[in-house]
Amino acid sequence: MKFKLHNRFKSLLGGLLAINLLFVAPAMASIQEQASDTAKVEQVAAPAVTADSTAALADSAATTAATDSATVSASSSSSSTTTPTATTTKEEKKIDPQVYKNLTYYILLFLVLCTVVAVIGKVQSIYVLTKKVNGKYNPLANNTLQAVLLFVFLVGFLGFVWYGYAVWGSWSWRPAATEHGKDIDRMFIITTVIITVVLVLVHIALMTFTYIYRMRAKRKAYFYPHNDAIERLWTIVPAVVLTILVLFGFFTWRSITNIPEELKKSALQVEVLGEQFMWTVRYPGTDGEFGKRNYKLTTPLNSYGIDYNDKNAWDDVKGDEIVIPVNKPVRFHILSKDIIHSFYIPDFRVQINAVPGMTNYFQFTPTITTDEMRDKMNDPQYNFVMLCAKICGESHYNMQKNVRVVTEAEYKEWLSKQAKFFTEDLQKEFAQTEGSEKKDERIAASIN
Numbered sequence: 095m096k097f098k099l100h101n102r103f104k105s106l107l108g109g110l111l112a113i114n115l116l117f118v119a120p121a122m123a124s125i126q127e128q129a130s131d132t133a134k135v136e137q138v139a140a141p142a143v144t145a146d147s148t149a150a151l152a153d154s155a156a157t158t159a160a161t162d163s164a165t166v167s168a169s170s171s172s173s174s175t176t177t178p179t180a181t182t183t184k185e186e187k188k189i190d191p192q193v194y195k196n197l198t199y200y201i202l203l204f205l206v207l208c209t210v211v212a213v214i215g216k217v218q219s220i221y222v223l224t225k226k227v228n229g230k231y232n233p234l235a236n237n238t239l240q241a242v243l244l245f246v247f248l249v250g251f252l253g254f255v256w257y258g259y260a261v262w263g264s265w266s267w268r269p270a271a272t273e274h275g276k277d278i279d280r281m282f283i284i285t286t287v288i289i290t291v292v293l294v295l296v297h298i299a300l301m302t303f304t305y306i307y308r309m310r311a312k313r314k315a316y317f318y319p320h321n322d323a324i325e326r327l328w329t330i331v332p333a334v335v336l337t338i339l340v341l342f343g344f345f346t347w348r349s350i351t352n353i354p355e356e357l358k359k360s361a362l363q364v365e366v367l368g369e370q371f372m373w374t375v376r377y378p379g380t381d382g383e384f385g386k387r388n389y390k391l392t393t394p395l396n397s398y399g400i401d402y403n404d405k406n407a408w409d410d411v412k413g414d415e416i417v418i419p420v421n422k423p424v425r426f427h428i429l430s431k432d433i434i435h436s437f438y439i440p441d442f443r444v445q446i447n448a449v450p451g452m453t454n455y456f457q458f459t460p461t462i463t464t465d466e467m468r469d470k471m472n473d474p475q476y477n478f479v480m481l482c483a484k485i486c487g488e489s490h491y492n493m494q495k496n497v498r499v500v501t502e503a504e505y506k507e508w509l510s511k512q513a514k515f516f517t518e519d520l521q522k523e524f525a526q527t528e529g530s531e532k533k534d535e536r537i538a539a540s541i542n
């Protein structure tokens with residue numbers, strides 16, 4: 095049987111190659127690490143060392159051997175010429191897990207996996223061909239195997255879903271620390287329950303049907319092209335459920351954001367300005383009003399762009415973190431200096447975009463102080479945190495601020511200790527520009 099032998103030969107060769115690659119891949123990766131280390135050493139070491147290693151490279155025929163000897167010659171000669179470099183090289187070599195971050199390693203690993211899959215495929219096809227040749231081939235046996243495998247998958251999948259909820263569920267769940275947070279949580283729970291029921295039922299139907307109705311000998315498929323009643327059912331029921339969920343979301347969001355004017359004004363006002371890659375927090379000071387802001391006024395000293403011609407700005411306070419009193423409504427004014435960021439406090443169920451050129455608002459009432467939350471979490475280090483939830487650039491992860499919920503008295507004490515935006519340097523700068531402006535006015539008046 096010429097054909098069979100040919101195939102066996104190929105799969106044997108593939109198998110050998112796969113095993114070979116499995117051993118070679120990590121070795122190659124570590125050799126490359128060493129080679130890059132050697133290159134570093136060569137750059138520092140005397141020119142003679144470089145000549146040595148190039149000679150060694152030229153001499154040996156196999157590439158692996160060449161790299162090895164180069165490493166040896168370079169490290170040995172460098173240890174004799176430049177001792178400090180050699181010691182640092184040795185230290186670097188200790189970080190072995192770096193090998194697994196090597197691109198070559200992953201490429202080779204991928205090739206190995208491809209080869210293994212190809213070999214399994216070949217072996218399978220040889221098996222089928224052998225059965226065909228011997229006249230023992232039953233095409234339907236494979237159907238039963240596939241159906242059983244799908245059923246096994248179903249059991250594993252449902253177990254995994256259960257595990258996800260039972261074990262990981264609590265990792266992602268913390269009690270909401272705001273009044274409106276409870277509404278959002280209720281919505282989230284209802285949606286999750288509906289989704290889970292649908293997920294489980296659909297998967298059970300999918301994978302038991304493939305078993306029950308698998309192709310068997312002397313079985314004929316029932317031709318069932320159309321059923322209006324079923325079509326109506328599976329169109330209308332999801333449409334109604336989704337409409338209810340959307341309306342539920344709409345009304346919840348409206349109840350959170352639709353706040354009467356007087357409550358908007360009576361709330362504590364805090365302004366947050368996002369930029370790449372930091373947040374700046376502004377409290378309005380004793381007058382309760384923010385000074386005007388204009389991006390055109392941004393200078394190195396006045397990076398917030400506050401207009402100090404507006405006297406409301408003079409007492410504006412810069413917060414080193416976000417501190418708010420418990421059980422008091424707070425109205426956040428969310429701004430951006432450059433691109434879109436997102437103001438996000440997960441524990442408060444608060445998230446809204448910071449958009450350049452416009453102000454977004456989020457008003458809420460925190461119900462749990464940081465200390466109470468620490469007790470609840472049984473973690474004395476626990477902190478609420480405000481994050482940027484919009485991937486906005488390479489240092490996006492830097493855009494965090496501590497949020498502390500405290501009693502009213504603690505809040506007032508903290509606020510009194512914070513620095514003002516209108517620093518002495520700024521006051522001088524402001525006095526100068528104001529003086530020159532008045533001078534300009536006087537000159538203009540005299541010309542006229």
Ligand SMILES: [Cu+2]
Pocket residue numbers: 368369434435436482483484485486490493
């Ligand atoms: Cu950001």
